[in-house]
């Protein structure tokens with residue numbers, strides 16, 4: 735189910751502004767890859783290029799090649815909705831649909847895909863909530879609003895909603911930045927468990943988190959304000975955090991810049 739992602743010379747623009755330039759990296763299936771780097775270096779832009787969310791903004795575009803298991807997702811005849819179904823995304827702030835119940839939140843994507851049968855929806859909801867380590871906490875109040883959960887629970891609800899449609903890749907943009915340390919650890923445990931089935935890419939500002947959860951780490955940076963973000967170093971997480979090859983990476987992870 736998990737898929738391999740390959741970016742070749744990916745460059746992304748906001749109108750005339752080039753936000754990232756010539757990003758080349760390959761992400762293997764069933765791994766967690768962390769994108770790190772100083773603010774504004776293009777981590778989120780690159781992440782959103784992977785499921786074609788970047789182009790949703792007026793004037794925004796992507797050049798280069800991005801393949802998922804050798805299929806170029808920017809080919810002209812590609813169904814963008816199918817791409818976004820295959821590549822789920824979890825955002826910085828938990829964003830459950832506020833007026834929907836916990837159950838309706840989890841199955842929202844399935845309903846959108848035309849699934850109507852109650853027993854199928856119930857099974858899928860339980861499976862996704864169990865995978866998201868949330869089932870035990872919510873099984874007795876599935877009809878209550880999702881917005882009534884704690885921040886950490888809401889984020890796990892959003893993860894359940896994302897995986898309910900069985901994507902192959904899960905993108906996470908600073909998924910723990912609004913959470914307390916205990917909820918953060920719960921999400922990190924979850925990532926560890928989910929990588930059995932999915933390819934996961936996470937943007938994080940938390941170096942310890944990158945070191946704890948990821949197999950590979952990509953360090954992005956910019957030369958100066960207004961320049962595009964570039965991939966400086968990409969390697970096994972252990973190598974990046976113990977013996978990086980590039981001085982700039984070392985300066986960043988040791989807190990000397992950024």
Ligand SMILES: Nc1ncnc2c1ncn2[C@@H]1O[C@H](COP(=O)(O)OP(=O)(O)OP(=O)(O)O)[C@@H](O)[C@H]1O
Nearest residue numbers: 748751753771772773774775776777778779780791
């Ligand atoms: N909607 C937008 N319109 C114009 N420029 C944008 C937009 N979003 C981001 N940018 C610019 O693109 C560059 C990269 O931004 P991006 O958010 O990808 O960086 P980032 O590394 O994820 O930053 P952070 O760590 O602060 O979230 C920045 O210069 C930013 O100002």
